[in-house]
Amino acid sequence: MELYREADHYLMSYGISPVTENENEMRDSDLLQDVFNAETDWVSHSPLQTEPCVSSAPIADSPDDLLQKRMVVLKGLLTSEEIYLTELETLLTPMKALKAAAGTSQPVLSTEEVRTVFYQIPELRDLHKDFYTSLKTRLLSEKGLDQEDRSQNQGTLESAVILYQGNPQVPVGDLFLKFVNQLGVYRGFIDNYENALEIVQKCMLSDQRFRTLAESMMSFKGSDRVKTKYTMEALLYKPLDRVMKTTLMLHELWNHTPPDHHDSVLLQEALRLSSSFLSGVNERSQCKRAVMLSKGERRQLIRDGFVVDVCESGHNLRHLFLYADLLLCVKLTSTGRQAHYRFCWYLPLVGLKLQWASEQLPSSECQIKISKTRAKMYQLKQALQQHMKGGKGSFSRAVERLRRKLEECELWLLTNTPSFTLDLHSTSGKSHTVRLYSLYDLDEWKEVIEIQSGKSIETVPPDLLSVTGSCIKLRMTQQPPLHCVKSNEQSHVCGSIYVMVHSACGLQHPSSVYVCVEVDGFEFYDRQKQTCLSAFSVTTVWDEELVFQVDGAQQLFLVVVSQSESDSQDNILGRAVLQLDPDIMFKKWKKLTCSLGHIDVTLSMKYLPHPLEPPSCTPLIPEPVFCVQIAQVAKQEGVLVPHIVRSCVEEVERRGLNEEGIYRISGASREIQELKHAFNTNYREAVSKLRSLDVNAVSGTLKLYFRELPLALIPSDHFQGFSVAIDIADPYVRANHMLAVLQGLPDVNRNTFLFLLHHLRRVAEKQEQNKMSLSNLATVFGPSLLRPPVDRVDISQEVEVQVQVINLYLQCHNLPEPLLTKPLDLEELET
Template identity: 35%
Template sequence: MEPLSHRGLPRLSWIDTLYSNFSYGTDEYDGEGNEEQKGPPEGSETMPYIDESPTMSPQLSARSQGGGDGVSPTPPEGLAPGVEAGKGLEMRKLVLSGFLASEEIYINQLEALLLPMKPLKATATTSQPVLTIQQIETIFYKIQDIYEIHKEFYDNLCPKVQQWDSQVTMGHLFQKLASQLGVYKAFVDNYKVALETAEKCSQSNNQFQKISEELKVKGPKDSKDSHTSVTMEALLYKPIDRVTRSTLVLHDLLKHTPVDHPDYPLLQDALRISQNFLSSINEDIDPRRTAVTTPKGEKANKGQSRAIERLKKKMFENEFLLLLNSPTIPFRIHNRNGKSYLFLLSSDYERSEWREAIQKLQKKDLQAFVLSSVELQVLTGSCFKLRTVHNIPVTSNKDDDESPGLYGFLHVIVHSAKGFKQSANLYCTLEVDSFGYFVSKAKTRVFRDTAEPKWDEEFEIELEGSQSLRILCYEKCYDKTKVNKDNNEIVDKIMGKGQIQLDPQTVETKNWHTDVIEMNGIKVEFSMKFTSRDMSLKRTPSKKQTGVFGVKISVVTKRERSKVPYIVRQCVEEVEKRGIEEVGIYRISGVATDIQALKAVFDANNKDILLMLSDMDINAIAGTLKLYFRELPEPLLTDRLYPAFMEGIALSDPAAKENCMMHLLRSLPDPNLITFLFLLEHLKRVAEKEPINKMSLHNLATVFGPTLLRPSEVESKAHVTSAADIWSHDVMAQVQVLLYYLQHPPISFAELKRNTLYFSTDV
């Protein structure tokens, strides 16, 4: 899902402010440390809207949402739940060092903007001036003052961060910075005129045009790039963005500063001043917002804060559901006039239902009828009203009063099928729902030329709030001439489909439960049993330390004298060789018996591993890799760092988040880090084939996030209270942590280890 940028948008209502929060960073990186030039959109005459609700971000975990980070400057009491004072102060250091890095870049940008000002002023009094004094003062209005304010702030903050002491105080620096926001008010008031003047001068003066199109910005101290080229328009936008950035940092600092720390009241005051400033700026931009954003009285403020918190929480849930359940299965409808319409569905089951419904309608003799002009006008008017007034809510397909569903693992054995009229190449797929959205989870092998297939294949399917199991039976098509025009794929024919409810009382037993599902005259026999989330959360160390499953990754790599465990390298190599274009790779479960067979071979270090891998179904190999990470005695990203990952992904300021997330990677043991980076690059290569395999970075993060981060049993008890909490809190954050790294430019082990102070970037 692309982030929504608040830059250059039309004047917004207060609820739109929430949506504008999806983009805090205003610059992007190309992977080589070069900043892309991004100012306000060309031709935009809209006054920039400054984000005044700085706590929401796409990566905000549900854990932080309960912390009271509303628009009201009242942070949570004490430190975040479960975080010791020492860890909180360490996070405080990471937030500050990340902000310091971005502050250095900001000062360099202001310097670059000021660089041409002196020579331009010098020529203004000559016979051939480039610009007049008035034009210069309009374009560079208050830039010198802003530069001096931030240079002083940086010079005072830098030694405090570099010579860190847990009792260090810097709240007075932020308080002073906030007290000087009047300079920014003057800059913002002049911003539109400054842009217009710069544009007019560029059009009328070639010399100034060349200057304004390529200003050289000095790179950070540790950067390999000494300078980058940025336009004047882009640089003039930086101060507007900086106010929001400073407010985000204040939220993050308060979140990780003990209430009894001397900085706490100073930071609180700085945050109050900053938020009042942002509110006043936005009221000047659009006076209509005043009635909504500035209610009278303390009671109104508290009510507004609670309302916004509820909206943020709901929006976060909706965004995450969209992220996880974006439909990918194409369904095209053609009309008689030659036009066609493409819909994306989440499940082949739904696509089949649509086809059947349309075919029934086509068989009916639908009579044409004529509408009068008045009737046509009423009809179109109603449609327009529906389109503009009736907003379909973006929510789960589940009703609020429905049961929460099952969490854990469903073991399913697909035995056999009867009722086919003739022999065919047959297979079945299994779908389960996750909060009302269905996704394919398993696929049997193709049983060739038979009317009575006997698969007897077992699958282990992870359930996340699931209530239904669907079984679809297909006839495999090997005819390459029957290619679907919609997606250039050969479409197999659905012979039958059926659905059963997962009754907790029926499936939550230790014994197998056998059942038969009927579909279009076809009967499929299957068995199932369920393992609860409480049982599946356990990471049990192996008693056999000579194997690889359930053995610490450091022990395995030391024994093998390798940087990445052999099992990881071989499974990845095989997937990239013949499974990278497999639809649903890593999401579709392999046959459980095949996975167990591969597990036994790897544990025994059998010489026939390579031969067995080459003959094994690719989903079983992918499943073996997932099982290896799931059965590690502690997660790949370690129990020790788990709370910090949860805190880091919840940070609001992009620079602080970047600094924290890179610091956490550096803190991993080398075998864990090297293996993680190896897996990360593999998953990115898998996602490059998304048009074919339907596995986006989001899908892969959903599959691997909990596997790589889920704590061992001891840690789990500290962070998990119920099955619903697992999904709505930790699992969401686990997915977001992995997604953050997947969406990040390539991370080099050597580069990561070299940057020990902070990982500086302008996010």
């Protein structure tokens, strides 16, 4: 309320009441308090709890109501600009005197220090003065005043704020667009702010004359010269505060401008530019703002954002602030029109330990509710789009209700959908757990916390009341990560995104690695998928296809993770983000290499825009792989060789090639059944088990998979052809016939068979250690891979044919290499 109180005090100093007896003016005054409240920002209207949400967009019953409130916003803008200009002029008052003193024998500040303290402030004053003058002139001219009246009223605040009752259609969008295009002036000031503040604080301690000046800077407002006292530090902060409010002002003005108004498009573009600039400022100035401790030390704000706090009372959305020496978790509360943060907990960074993990799947009841909520969100968005097409109905109560319900659904998903947990353990024994939906975000938080923890030393205990109270002004993140509250998106991706993750290079030592791929947008469908774990080696190959149904996606995130061999602990190796632009997205596969730290991941992408089908209301249950036709398993996984075959083969080659009797000696039945269950229910868990169980259980699981296929890997209708082929005397003719039969197999069967044959040949290369020759391996696998037709009765001949066929294939010198995935129709290759 500070900003509004100053404007109110100024008007009252003239004997003019800012609130008239008219009821509409009283409502206007209330609106001004909402729009220009110094202690409140967009987040005060954002859904920060799981209770029903309050939308950020104001409700208007009719275009006339919107225009009336638009006038109120414009009046408030002029009031705010007038006050801000007065503050800038006050800050610049001592500049000339300090410059002059710098050339004397007793300078207060050096010439360079004067230049640093007042850097870009004259340019900011000129920018806002031009904007203020243009806006006020535009409003006065619309009232119909002649040139003489305007010149007489040029310096009078009430002429613009109180007397203006003119045409509500007054065009101002061009003025705002011109203004935001010059916001780059703030960039230099923001980058220089720390240096300017440091000089001021240093000189206040060393020079009594400067301290007196800096602590008592007087502003003289109005014709009767009403005094307002400032400190130089407070005035230096005003531009930072102002640039953060620019987007809010534009947001409110655009919200109260009817869609058919000629300013609507211009204000929308100005809002986009302002939001983009503010986003850049937040990224570049994370360390530029500070909170003062009780003993004068400076506590810098490094990062903030929304997380889900896991506690005994449940999962709650909270705002997490990372300062240079502590983590602060707070909750937004509202009292009437005022919004503020309430303290939840804090942890000092000294000695802070972090550990992250993926959460387990929720209960079946929760999964059903998640699926139903996603389906409801989809229906709400479709209904919202239908209402928005009506034009004038864009600000109706029905639209507002739909928006509010959409926010509530997405907020519920944010706090209840399985995610990633970050455990925080303090040396004091206190621990807290927060959840983040995105692994990319979690790694960003983890990295910056660990960096600050390494730098942090013991500091004075925080004044929790002061630090919590400062959060409203210091926060860099304005809203929860709800996609439904984002508006006016220029472009986004809607349809199917195909991501084929090929391989990775750059590993420093053998590891099992997987890649987590995430997309943003509405949560109607799964926004996160992972590849399988690679073999334990320095060379990682997946060739695995991940398919995303997306609505409103703008970015794709990649995180590469390794899993230790001993305790299955995940370790993030690197991350990267790709921008998704529908104008340049490709409908054919495009191959590219992304750098994720010291790891390079090669992948291919394809985008197919199309209308989306409603999401299913029933939760997706993992499809089993055992006792299922191999073509169906491969289709589900988007590969030509099922993952279970690749995983078991890779593990056997990693630690079973020297194992005597591998594939002949059976593993423990209990362990084999345990692996079978894991592959049917949770693939990542199965791959983790592969590394810990006896390698004979792994080889036994592979044999069991082929043995339990409903149809043999080599279809039985080829059995007769093989019976004829093995009787061919000429070995070259026989081999060519065998290869011709092989080419006639279905794609999945042929490539899986080839993959297995090459593996068995590598096993036989170590027969001196493992005692498994080609003939031994053919004897083990023949009956599982090749089955005779059901009408065959000569069992002895059947077994002989099965073993001989596999043995002949194992001895082929020109055996083709298998394909793990279907060849991609690549558009181009990028490195």
